[in-house]
Structure formats: structure tokens, C-alpha cells
Amino acid sequence: MEKVTQIPFSLVPSEPDRWKFEQSSATLHVKALPQSDLYCNPKGEFAADAPSVLNALTLLGAPSAEDFQLSARVKVEFNSAYDAGVLLIWEDERTWAKLCFEYSPDQEAMVVSVVTLGASDDANSFTLSENEVWLRISRMGQVYAFHATTDGQKWNLVRVFTLGKGVFSHLIGFEAQAPVGEGCMVTFDQINFSYSTLLELRDSS
Numbered sequence: 001m002e003k004v005t006q007i008p009f010s011l012v013p014s015e016p017d018r019w020k021f022e023q024s025s026a027t028l029h030v031k032a033l034p035q036s037d038l039y040c041n042p043k044g045e046f047a048a049d050a051p052s053v054l055n056a057l058t059l060l061g062a063p064s065a066e067d068f069q070l071s072a073r074v075k076v077e078f079n080s081a082y083d084a085g086v087l088l089i090w091e092d093e094r095t096w097a098k099l100c101f102e103y104s105p106d107q108e109a110m111v112v113s114v115v116t117l118g119a120s121d122d123a124n125s126f127t128l129s130e131n132e133v134w135l136r137i138s139r140m141g142q143v144y145a146f147h148a149t150t151d152g153q154k155w156n157l158v159r160v161f162t163l164g165k166g167v168f169s170h171l172i173g174f175e176a177q178a179p180v181g182e183g184c185m186v187t188f189d190q191i192n193f194s195y196s197t198l199l200e201l202r203d204s205s
Contacts, residue, residue, distance in 0.1 A: 004028060004059075006191040007070075011061040011173050019059050028072075028188040030057055032083065032176035038098060039179070042119035050179070054093055056086075060173035063139075067197040070172055071136035073152065073190040078103040078131065080181025084112070085188065087135045088175040089144060094118050095163055098175060099146040101133045109133070111148045113159045125158045134190070138198040142167050145201055152190070154204045 001019045004011055005026060013019045020029045036056045074085040084102035100112040104127070111125040111133060128150055136147040136155060142165055146158040163170065176186040199205070 004191065007061065007173075007193050009061045009063060011059045014056075014058045014060075018057050026189060026191065028059075028174065028191065029185070030059070030174070030176045031185050032178040032183050033057055034178060034182045035180065036183075037082070037177045037179035038086075038088070038096065038116075038175065039114070039122075040094065040116050040118070040120045042121070053179070056175050056177040058088060058090070058173065058175045060088065060090055060171040062169075062171055063193075064195070065168045066195045067139050067141070068172075068193065068195050069136060069138045069198060071134060071190075071192045072174075072188040073132055073134045074101040075132040075187040075189075076101055076103070076109075077185040078107075078109065079184050080178060081105045081107075082177070082179040083181055083184040084177050085186035086175035086177065087137050087146075088173055089137060089163065090171040090173075091163060091166060091169060095166075097144065097146075097161065097163060099135050099137060099148070099158065100177075101135060101148075111135070111158060113146050115159070115161050115163075117163065123159065126156070137172060139167065140197055145198060156204070157202055160201060 084100040110127040147155040
């Protein structure tokens with residue numbers, strides 16, 4: 001695939017032929033694989049409600065050792081529960097975090113976050129009527145913040161957390177999933193990356 005021009009470092013796809021970047025519109029497209037997800041069930045390997053799987057399509061790269069902000073507008077053609085477009089932070093199979101625009105079992109679009117330190121801590125944030133939302137990851141030293149907005153202006157805090165001291169080995173980027181369905185189309189546009197520090201977590205900036 002072509003380089004995502006808004007990102008100042010290389011992104012590596014888990015499956016190269018699945019990701020498409022349109023230079024003219026600066027838009028990233030992907031179709032999630034059937035029954036694909038990133039999830040480490042806190043109930044353990046044999047939990048009946050949702051299996052632990054790590055087979056979702058990803059597109060990830062390594063920023064430099066500075067604070068940063070990564071944001072994008074995410075659109076998903078929802079088909080089945082838990083279909084999602086995602087911004088992702090990745091260290092290894094047991095250390096990662098994702099901010100999702102996801103389809104709930106009640107057929108509502110919602111913002112969801114998952115932080116995984118051995119097991120996944122899954123938390124729903126808010127629902128919305130639109131089929132698009134802006135998501136943002138900010139890094140401030142060893143701390144990360146997830147924010148979301150429905151208008152691209154007023155950012156709502158979703159979560160503040162840390163994945164430990166190894167932030168300089170973390171990869172960041174994009175993910176698409178369809179845990180119980182046959183796949184969904186995901187589009188990321190208005191992608192923006194900057195080496196800058198978010199100064200206030202809770203003032204909507």
C-alpha cells in the first residue's frame with residue numbers, strides 16, 4: 001500500500017493487500033476479516049462468552065520518543081455486533097490498548113476502550129446516532145489518554161492509563177475488527193499526527 005502521508009514514520013500492515021490508502025482524498029480503507037478481534041478475555045482461555053483472539057488486521061508504526069497526538073475520523077459500515085474501526089497502541093500480545101468506534105449488541109454505535117495488561121479491561125464510553133466519530137490517542141510521558149468527539153472540535157475524555165515504562169517500544173496505528181460477523185468496511189480520514197503534548201485532559205481541547 002502507499003504511504004499514509006499524514007504519518008511521519010512508516011506503517012507496516014499485518015496483511016499488506018488488505019489496506020488501501022487513497023492519496024487524492026488522504027483516506028485509508030480496510031475491510032475487517034470475519035471473526036477477527038484483539039481481545040484477551042479476563043476469564044481466561046476457556047471462557048464461554050468471548051474467546052481470546054489476536055487476529056484483527058493492523059497497520060502499525062513506531063513514533064519517535066516524544067509526546068504525540070494521533071487522531072482520525074472513523075467511519076464503519078456496521079453489520080454485526082462488535083464490528084469496529086480502531087486506533088491502537090501495541091507493545092506485545094499481552095500489552096496493548098485500543099480506542100474503538102464499535103457496534104453494540106443493541107445495534108447502537110458507541111465509543112469503547114480496551115486496555116490489556118495480561119487480560120483485557122473492556123469499558124463502554126458513550127453511544128451516538130452517527131456512523132462516524134473522531135478518535136484520538138495522546139501520549140504524555142508514560143501516560144496515554146483516549147479522547148473522542150462527534151464534531152471534530154470538542155474532545156471528550158474516554159480514558160487515561162499507562163502501559164508501563166516501555167513506551168518507546170510501542171507501536172501505534174489502526175485496526176479493523178469483526179469479532180462475530182463476516183467483516184465490515186472501515187474508513188479513516190482527516191488523519192492527523194503531531195509531535196505535541198496535550199496540556200489538559202478534561203477541558204475539551
